[in-house]
Amino acid sequence: MSSAADVDAARRLVLAHVDERASMPGIEHMRADAIRLPGPYVAPHGAIWLAQAGDDAIGCVALRPLPGGIAEVKRMYVDSAWRGKGVGRALLETLIARARTLGYHHLRLGTVAEMTAARALYHSLGFVPIERYRADEMVDTEFYELEL
Known part of the structure; x- marks a missing residue:
């Protein structure tokens, strides 16, 4: 992210995700995270990426460092009008490449069962299911890992 405007755009996208999932128990932690952006996603060990169509931010994803080279x-989110068009894949491939450059040896993520398109994307990029690796506010979170 290169500017305060980019951070604001990412914040708006994450808040849109929260609004879409408002009925999910535990979703409010995501709202708090959006308010704190860029928070734990700052360089040199983290990052936030935006996908844009013209001047419009249409998707985002963030990289957060964990201990031990992981x-x-x-905050993976693509605006509903742009889903199924490769935006999420492009964002995630960018993140994976940067994680490798930064020397991470594993990437982890959590998602919920109802996000079938996201889960299919993660599987297609080589993520495999793993045991819960962190406490999570959402009871039905599924966890995945990619060896880099």
């Missing part, structure tokens, strides 16, 4: 994929 990083976590966070």
